[in-house]
Amino acid sequence: MSVFVALFSGINVGGNRIVKMAELRAFYTELGFADVATYIQSGNVVFRAEAAHAGALTDGIETAFEKRWGFRSRLMVRDLDWLEALVANNPYPEVAGDHTKLHASALEREPTAEEIARLAERCTGPESFAVKGDVLYLHAPDGLGKSKFAEVLPRTLKVPGTMRNWRTVLTLLDMAQKA
Known part of the structure; x- marks a missing residue:
């Protein structure tokens, strides 16, 4: 399994579009991801997945997220190599x-x-x-x-x-x- 980071845009900002991190972790687990962890309230998720490409994950997670919470939030899913290169x-x-x-x-x-x-x-x-x-x-x-x-x-x-x-x-x- 590969490690990925998901970066949500525009959730839990100014008391709007509230998503509790415990619910977000449970959501990722329900989607079949492993070792799910979140960091602070702005929608940062680290997880493991068998998918080989971050782009394939993005669309599926965005769609499932919108169905669950009733609003669309832009999502950037990147792999560990990308994050290491960023730093x-x-x-x-x-x-x-x-x-x-x-x-x-x-x-x-x-x-x-x-x-x-x-x-x-x-x-x-x-x-x-x-x-x-x-x-x-x-x-x-x-x-x-x-x-x-x-x-x-x-x-x-x-x-x-x-x-x-x-x-x-x-x-x-x-x-x-x-x-």
Whole structure:
């Protein structure tokens, strides 16, 4: 069995679209996955599956999730190798120790050069970003909550994704490596 991480977008935010993590773990177990573990309330799931490809898992889990909870939540399923590469390829190692300043976004697909250029035009504050494959790294020196760039990032890039702070990324990696 292979280890995967599932990153939900938009659940348990601002008291909306509530999904209890115990229910989410039970849901994954009912779907036939093993060693299911969740981390914090934002919808991070580490699990084992016999499927060989993360893309095949994504569609099935998204469909079953919508049937169960009555709303659609975008989901990014990635394997352990992907998560290890995300951490290894961090272009901002000097700020990795401060989880409030470094974030990584799992993107639905690799952005085009044109999409990245459009985003770069909007990055005029203290923030900087780098895209490596289907991961966008964001260094926000003043924190994500104060970042004007973070506010325009999704609608400017127009590639769906879900962002996690660096502490969450490292915790998920540790959980996945131990699974």
